[in-house]
Amino acid sequence: MRLPVSWLTQQLELDDDTKDLSPEQVAEAFTRIGIEVEELRPLGPVTGPLVVGRVAEIEELTEFKKPIRFCTVEIGDPLITDPLDDDPDPVDPHAPATTQVICGARNFAEGDLVVVALPGAVLPGGFAIGQRKTYGRVSKGMICSLSELGIGDDHSGILVLPSGEADPGDDAVELLGLTDTVIELAPTPDMGHCFSVRGLARELACALDLRVIDPAAVEVPVAEGDVVPVSIEDPDGCSRFVLRRVTGIDPTAPTPWFIRGRLALAGIRSISLAVDVTNYVMLETGQPMHAFDTAKVSGGFTIRRAAAGEKLVTLDDVTRTLDPDDIVVCDESGPISLAGVMGGASTEITPESTDILLEAAVWDPASIARAVRRHKLPSEASKRFERVVDPALPPSALERAARLLRQNGEGRVLPGRTDEGAPAMPAPVVMAMDLPDRVAGIRYARGVTVARLQQVGCTVEVGTDADGTPIVTAHPPSWRADLQQPADLVEEVLRLQGYDTIPTELPSAPPGRGLTASQRRKRAVGRALAEHGYVEVLPFPFVDPSVFDAFGLPADDSRRRTLSVMNPLEADRHALATTLLPGLLDAVVRNVSRGARDLSLFHIGQVVLPRHASAPMPEVGVAGRPSEEELISLGSALPNQPVHVAAVLAGNRTRPGWWGAGEAAGWADAVQAARTVAEAAGVELTVHASDLLPWHPGRCAELRVGGFPVGHAGELHPKVVEALGLPARTCAMELDLDALPLVERRPVPRVSPYPPVLLDVALVVGADVPAAEVAGALRAGGGELLEDVSLFDVYSGEQVGEGKRSLAYALRFRAEDRTLTVEEATAARDTAVAVATERFGAVLRG
Structure with missing residues (x-):
């Protein structure tokens, strides 16, 4: 809302203390009562002779490429004519003074009143006006437009004043109000009455404790029949x-x-x-x-x-x-x-x-x-x-x-x-007299609550309730439909008294409280991903349901069951996300369009999963804490909102440079991101081959904890990559963080002072046997002495036979209380191989 300050102050009954109210004081008053001031812009400045002129004669100069006019303008007092002219022409002291101006605008005619900046004037922006020769004539000034005067953005033509409002020679600075200041305000959307001079003047009057002159207070005569049915x-x-x-x-x-x-x-x-x-x-x-x-x-x-x-x-x-x-x-x-x-x-x-x-x-x-x-x-x-x-x-x-x-x-x-029509007027609101005091934590002077409510236009009645407690019944004025409950009245009292008068006191932190276990886990997961090179982003929380078509999801996929917000920020993104991937992938596309090539992004946030059958949402007031029954009703009506963690990778995981060639991000990096999350959460993930869109069917892993699926990771399907405009071979991971069991982790480092024994084994198994399951069998057989299992080579070819492959693992054995002998390590290795043989028919490769 942008207005000249003089228009607002004109609606106030100013007293001796406020008759010289400055624009800065007006801005401070608005800020004090909670109305944001975005800009305070003085007009001008304009210095030097700026006068009203009447166009006496127009000579059209047609010998140039564009239409040019040589205008003779009456400017009143002959004594101010051509102040910088070194060779003035003789003038008749009884004739109106004139000046000649070159002008290209065509929206004025002879006899019109215009604004003329004479030589010596300086217009807004430091634009100095002088006498100059152009188009074969001497121009002694400039006929001004609104934009040149700093009044508006209209530069399409000259400012033509209505006849009778001024005379040639009058001071245009005073006439046009070029000493005024424009204030731009940003009232909150609930303050609809502040989108007018009437409403803003009322607010200003409340802030300065003045009376307001209502521009709408006109006598409305009795209607004598309808104008039109x-x-x-x-x-x-x-x-x-x-x-x-x-x-x-x-x-x-x-x-x-x-x-x-x-x-x-x-x-x-x-x-x-x-x-x-x-x-x-x-x-x-x-x-x-x-x-x-x-x-x-x-x-x-x-x-x-x-x-x-x-x-x-x-x-x-x-x-x-x-x-x-x-x-x-x-x-x-x-x-x-x-x-x-x-x-x-x-x-x-x-x-x-x-x-x-x-x-x-x-x-x-x-x-x-x-x-x-x-x-x-x-x-x-x-x-x-x-x-x-x-x-x-x-x-x-x-x-x-x-x-x-x-x-x-x-x-x-x-x-x-x-x-x-018969519009409904605001209903009365009943409030405890001391409610503003209790909310602010301060005792206001007697009568403050009633006085402030009356200031905003309420009719106030004071009484007591059945328990004898003093109450206020406020009848809001017709222009304050936002005053609907006691909290609204409290806000008006506190706002007009001044938020700066409310003391700031930090609450004492009760002992024995802190972050919950799930909050600590969430922080640990975010920190772990950041330490592994991922950058956290906060994507747009709503999605366009058509993104699930790009994902290729079938019609009955549960992720398509979304809830829509009633008043979306973007009309095409109105659905609450059931997965974090759309927002993260949109962030990838945006970053790539701005020149980024190698991306590792993650986000931890809630998804919204509608229930198949939910109870209707109850209406709960704000006067006090909801009852247990209301809390149960709210919980049953709300959709499930588990916390997920997701990560995406595009481009190189390791950048190329003088140290060597880079390494492109792959499905294994997405799986490793999931392992990083699991390690931070204190649980162990098992990886199983899977097929779920939007992942590539041959490069998709299902992630499980204790046999229960908690997410997926891998490379995205090429068609999804193409539909969304993603870089080739983009990979992603998403885990249901709330599905992971909460583990109270207070890890103590276990450092053995004894050396390890390193042994390698190569096992030939069926090509369809997952390497992770073979590693699990080795761990199970190796017992407590087996400290680590790491896959370092995969081979398939004639030497191992058709339908077979060789998996080579590095095994690290160590004891905590003694130096392990080679014989003990070898025995543990043989036991590990035996378990793998029993489970998968693994054969030790010679």
Whole structure:
């Protein structure tokens, strides 16, 4: 929300202490009550002569490639003419002073009032104006546009002032308010009333303990019949619809500068008097309005939901197919406006419009928000409707707009007014008198709670409950629909008293508490992966369900059963993730697109697995701790949310360099990442061949703990790699961390001072026998003396026979209490080989 500070302070009854209120004090006051100030930008600075001029004569210079105009401009007092001219022409002291200016703009004519920067002036940005010869003429100044004056971004033409608002020679700095300051605020979405001068002035008045002048406090005359008959078929979508009619408007009437200038500083382009007035009143009061050309409306209005397939040409000349969820305003011809979003082209206000219908309504915020996203049409009006507008405001806002059109466009306001609907007003809220004190941990002075609630517009009643406890019953004003429960009232009291007045005290840490076992395990796993070269990332937590098509998952795969959020941050990513891989793989694609080639990423986070049959979600208040029954109901309604850990590898695992060739990441690295997790968690993984998408069927491992599957690892399927745009041979691992048994690990290093005995064995087994299972058999047979088993060679060929392969293992034997003899180590090796022979028919290779 961007506004000039003077517009806000104009709505305050300033006293002697605040009459010189500075923009910095205004910004500090807003910050103190919790409204973020994004920018405070002084206009200008402009120095030197900047005056109003009247264009007396225009000479068209046609001998150049682009149109150039040599303008004679009356600038008032002859004494200030050409202050830097070394050879001034003689002037008539009784004639108006003039200057000559070269200008390329064509949006002004003879007789128009313009703003002229004379030689010696310095415009915003340090742009100095001097006398110079160009296009064969001497230009003594510059005719200015809005952007050159620092008022707005419009540089398409010269600023033309309405006739009668100034005289040639008047000081343009004062007229245009170039000594003002623009403040840009970012109210939180729940503070819909702060998207207007009216609401922000109220907040500023609360912060400074001043009285506010309500711009919407206009006398609304009694309506003398309906302007146009209105039927509201969808009261849930439209709770109030008000119309006012103004006729006889001069279509050539310019927008007065006080409206046009404030719109420019707020970032809104001036279009025409009627449109500018509706935008101005919207900024002033917070009530968006729409103007219809009465001559183009057929019969009465009907407010309803759109029919499937209906079409509407909106003001941007785009034909839009309406959704049954869209709210539309219709006449006898059909839809003429997409309610709260954009009007229709068929009833658009044009330069010839002299009879208009002003409309102000109250729309369902959720419906407007969905329509904006559906049609990709955000606007200043929809921004306010999404945040709830004051349901009591439409008649006052329409009256304010109608009077501005009458004053500046010579229009006549017809006595009738249509007012359909009965919007609900905020319900009263009951709160314990001392609740703000208890929440803040501070005792406020007597009467503070009542005074602050009255300041925000509440009608307050003080009483006692059945137990004799003092209570406050607050009736929120119509513009504060966000005040719905005691916590909201507490927030208002604390906010206006000042969060900085609440003492900061660190709570004492009770002894004997700390991280839970699962939290310690999670930290240990993350630390272990980081120490092995993986980089932790925090991917987007929501997924597009179409990613499971790219994964090639069958229709009945459990990972396709997702929950969708009602208000997603991105419309196409609305599902809660059932696996961590989509987010991690998206991070890989993003990093590769930015030049990264060798990636090792991991993420530890929750996935959401819907139950096959879950209870409905109960409504639990915030007044106190939920009961045990409510906690049980909440637990049964929530989906399963186990913590997973996943890692992806792409490119080289070991980079090439002067030390030698690099090593590409492979499926074995993904399996090793899982082993790293298991080691940090204090459990032992067993690896088994598997076939599960999105992994490659021949390079996929199922990971088990105690015979129970807890995850998978391996190389991704080539089709998945191609569909997602991943680097070739990308590998991934995902484990259900919560499925691992919790092991209280307080490891003590076991260091034997005695030397090991190193022996190698080569076993010939069937080609389909997993090497990991053979290693397990060797461990089982080697007993306590076998310290380590490591596979170092795999061979298949004629020497071992068809359908066979040779697996060579390095065995390390060591005793903790003595030096192991070769005979003892050999006996342990033979026992290990015997177990492998018994289980897999292994033959010791000679």
